[in-house]
Amino acid sequence: MREWLRDEGYAVATVPNGAAALEMVGTHRPSLILLDLRMPVMDGWAFAREFRRVAGPAATIVVMSAVADIAAAARELGAVDRLAKPFALDDLSRCVFRSLNGGPSPAAADGHGAPARPSGLQPACD
Numbered sequence: 001m002r003e004w005l006r007d008e009g010y011a012v013a014t015v016p017n018g019a020a021a022l023e024m025v026g027t028h029r030p031s032l033i034l035l036d037l038r039m040p041v042m043d044g045w046a047f048a049r050e051f052r053r054v055a056g057p058a059a060t061i062v063v064m065s066a067v068a069d070i071a072a073a074a075r076e077l078g079a080v081d082r083l084a085k086p087f088a089l090d091d092l093s094r095c096v097f098r099s100l101n102g103g104p105s106p107a108a109a110d111g112h113g114a115p116a117r118p119s120g121l122q123p124a125c126d
């Protein structure tokens with residue numbers, strides 16, 4: 001995933017768990033956080049609560065998970081979108097682009113893209 005996004009032109013930082021992510025965002029301000037809900041040390045739910053407490057709405061969050069009700073989890077965490085696992089790397093690219101730019105990616109000309117809806121959660125990245 002990291003290499004794919006770098007090849008797409010994004011600057012990417014990765015961490016092994018939620019506690020390390022909190023430490024990293026203390027010194028780096030990401031534009032987008034791709035948040036796995038099931039991480040060791042500190043899970044995605046705990047990370048998102050603490051991140052919002054200390055950083056406010058400083059970055060857009062997209063939840064990535066195989067949980068049964070990923071839409072509910074994403075809403076609960078204040079995420080703008082979600083990406084259900086397993087997912088194709090092309091879907092990841094479209095999701096990242098939409099989440100950062102507020103609309104369909106240029107590759108969505110085939111009709112598969114949908115605009116992001118920050119005020120509500122739609123299955124844009126599924």
